[in-house]
Amino acid sequence: MPSSRRLTAREIKKISIVVPVYNEEENVRLLFEKIQAVCETIGDAYEVLFVDDGSRDRTFAVLSELRKQKPQLSVIRFQKNAGQTAAMAAGFEFAQGQCIISMDGDLQNDPADIPKLLEKLEEGNHDLVCGWRKERQDKFLTRRVPSIVANWIIGKVTGVPIHDNGCSLKAYRASVIKQVPLYGEMHRFIPAMSTVVGARIAEIVVTHHPRRFGKSKYGLGRVWRVMLDIIAFKFIISVFTSRPAPQKPSLRQRLSDVLFRPKQRAFRVAAFLSLPFFVLGRVLFGSANSAALSCFGLAIALLILGWITENKIQHAKKASATLGTLARFFMVQCKRRPLRFFGPVGVALFGLGGVLLLAPVNSFFLKIFNVGSSSLGAIFIAGGIFVFCFGLFGELITYANAKRVKDYTIL
Ligand code: UDP
Ligand code: MG
Numbered sequence: 001m002p003s004s005r006r007l008t009a010r011e012i013k014k015i016s017i018v019v020p021v022y023n024e025e026e027n028v029r030l031l032f033e034k035i036q037a038v039c040e041t042i043g044d045a046y047e048v049l050f051v052d053d054g055s056r057d058r059t060f061a062v063l064s065e066l067r068k069q070k071p072q073l074s075v076i077r078f079q080k081n082a083g084q085t086a087a088m089a090a091g092f093e094f095a096q097g098q099c100i101i102s103m104d105g106d107l108q109n110d111p112a113d114i115p116k117l118l119e120k121l122e123e124g125n126h127d128l129v130c131g132w133r134k135e136r137q138d139k140f141l142t143r144r145v146p147s148i149v150a151n152w153i154i155g156k157v158t159g160v161p162i163h164d165n166g167c168s169l170k171a172y173r174a175s176v177i178k179q180v181p182l183y184g185e186m187h188r189f190i191p192a193m194s195t196v197v198g199a200r201i202a203e204i205v206v207t208h209h210p211r212r213f214g215k216s217k218y219g220l221g222r223v224w225r226v227m228l229d230i231i232a233f234k235f236i237i238s239v240f241t242s243r244p245a246p247q248k249p250s251l252r253q254r255l256s257d258v259l260f261r262p263k264q265r266a267f268r269v270a271a272f273l274s275l276p277f278f279v280l281g282r283v284l285f286g287s288a289n290s291a292a293l294s295c296f297g298l299a300i301a302l303l304i305l306g307w308i309t310e311n312k313i314q315h316a317k318k319a320s321a322t323l324g325t326l327a328r329f330f331m332v333q334c335k336r337r338p339l340r341f342f343g344p345v346g347v348a349l350f351g352l353g354g355v356l357l358l359a360p361v362n363s364f365f366l367k368i369f370n371v372g373s374s375s376l377g378a379i380f381i382a383g384g385i386f387v388f389c390f391g392l393f394g395e396l397i398t399y400a401n402a403k404r405v406k407d408y409t410i411l
Helices: 028-042 059-069 084-094 111-123 140-158 186-197 221-240 251-259 266-284 289-317 325-333 338-357 359-369 374-404
Strands: 014-021 045-052 073-077 099-102 128-132 170-173 201-205
Touching: 014 028, 014 084, 014 111, 028 045, 028 059, 028 111, 045 059, 045 084, 059 073, 073 084, 084 099, 084 186, 099 111, 111 128, 111 170, 111 201, 128 186, 140 186, 140 221, 186 201, 186 221, 221 266, 221 338, 221 374, 266 289, 266 374, 289 325, 289 374, 325 374, 338 359, 338 374, 359 374
Parallel strands: 014 045, 014 099, 045 073, 128 201
Antiparallel strands: 099 170, 128 170
């Protein structure tokens, strides 16, 4: 939980600026100089942490050279590209300041906004101040429109209505951000995730510049990934967050309390999810046996999954516990993002099951193989739902273990 005692302007002893960089050779020197110029005017001690995320160009060489001249600069280097989130997490872990600022390393964020962010952090008793690129200087159709839609959905789904989750320029109270588990590509969900540890969030408008040197590291593929992330984070937040109960709960609130009670545990969620399948199995029993059996099978499989997940989460919470086989599988095999892997597989199985249930396909199967495809369809649909849920529960385990996962090596 964030400390109840707030820092005031005079109490800040050190500011840490964390900058993840991947192939930004033309940008890093210029950016450091701009950050330095701004920090000198603030008057507090500061450090700048550049995290080289396995760059293949001269980024590390330029930073090493710069480091010889600048004692305020520290460089963390990943041997391989581990992603912006891992780079930011490494920076947060090594930061020594009471206040941390994160920003992109491509000069699109403006260091001149740092004092404004710090002021807001101190003034409003906030733990996190997010930058809002109101006049965003990126392509309209491929970048700004998807971002507006994604931010709207994230706001609705997570209940944290931030205009610009994707803006890296943010200020954090170190004691709070260091508690937020970061894994996968969840740097875009820092505001929503911070609410899990009770963070108080504000936002201010910041300047944004077009990219002058180097290329953006993300394409349109991120739209699909962000959509899966939204589902995963809603699930995680629902299981882990404790929200104060409203005075007079509405029907909707009461329903959501049953489904996602504060500190709801994985097994209870699984039990709730499996309930409709038990009922459906019972209704279908007799008329369509294979469909009924698939429903019963799915319900039982979900319960077992919830029970295993629950146990793994409990293990992950005990510092001394070693990671279980399942947790290890999710973290190593699925590149730490179970839903990224199992989500599409589950959707594909579900779709295939739906196609097999169609009447023309069924009669085609009857003609050729002398068996209908509808029973196979029911099994595929149940399998698809199970595989998707497997990915979701895997996200819970990965989240619970995130603090103990080291994605990076420090050179
Ligand atoms: N970045 C990183 N690792 C990656 C991808 C990006 O450290 O795998 C850094 C990148 O160098 C930049 C920041 O993250 O400093 C944001 O990336 P980018 O500017 O490509 O994103 P965009 O502004 O296009 O959303
Ligand atoms: Mg950029």
